[in-house]
Amino acid sequence: MKAMVEEVPDVVVARLPLYLRALNFLTEEGISVISSGELADRLGLSAAQIRKDLSHFGDFGKQGSGYAVGYLRQQLREILNLQDAWDVALVGAGDLGHALVHYGGFIGHGFRIRLVFDNNPQKIGRELGGLTILSPALMKEEIRRLQMRLAIIAVPAAAAQRVTDELIEAGVEAILSYAPITLQVPPNIHMQYIDPVVYLQHMTFYLK
């Protein structure tokens, strides 16, 4: 049974996709039952952590018999609202945008890039991964028409806030931004950021 969203700490939610990813690999490997200890080893976490995290959502493992991989995987997909694939709008068709459109990891894991926008007149109208690159002038209209709630931003930092504001105005509720800047958004909008420099600097702290 799914707990109330309010009750689950965000750090726990952040780990659920990692559990699901590991269960996907186990399925590919033909493993149907796994102990919390084995799952913990694969994830570099403790078994106690995994049991505690999952206990927010129900009782998924019998003491001593481990987790049923298929069942837990199915439950996690439901908890993460992945029953149907989400349409995603991508803003920015530069090098990174190209890599994202061609990335094979979205399909099958709940996501499908459905719209691509770029403000470069030389790119507008061209095809990218089976999609036609659209002008940002069409962004609000198209996103509203398709009732899309998810977007990925792959534009330079200087353009990111304006794009964010327009996406939110169009109805987008969750944004993954690759722009290296913290964006200002209303409290009801979900944001995640990917900036390789931030991750590299996090590690150089530890390198004397």
Added chain:
Amino acid sequence: MKAMVEEVPDVVVARLPLYLRALNFLTEEGISVISSGELADRLGLSAAQIRKDLSHFGDFGKQGSGYAVGYLRQQLREILNLQDAWDVALVGAGDLGHALVHYGGFIGHGFRIRLVFDNNPQKIGRELGGLTILSPALMKEEIRRLQMRLAIIAVPAAAAQRVTDELIEAGVEAILSYAPITLQVPPNIHMQYIDPVVYLQHMTFYLK
């Protein structure tokens, strides 16, 4: 004065690059002094959080007069060991590898991609962003020769563990992996992961 590394919680370390990034923008904007409250607004954090995080490393702000942007920026660069640019080895010259090599955000923020490897015979020997794509057979030798300690992995999940093992054998101590899999590494190796699916799924949890 820099505190002992052991004393600083990793969650605090993770925020330092965000502070530095904000200070870089402030410098570009010509702002030389900022209050913890204004900095907090830009970062979506609380002023108390920022003061507490920075207090691990010294006393950077006078009560009521705010932080000196240039000084704090310089101190954070030293704390994160960014005085000199770090050479980075990139493994994987696919779409993502291309985007990383062409990304302008590394230079000036402490990093320079110096070696690129790919196991595709059609790519080996070709130029990418001023570098020659090398065979993975040369990985250990080249990384050792240049005494490189940082690497980025942009290969498929199936190849990522093997590449990781080889990088560590070559002397790499910190790895940023874009492969969608949790990698097994010794405790002295620093790992960070970037998987857009994980970040998107984190957000769909909250979308009913």
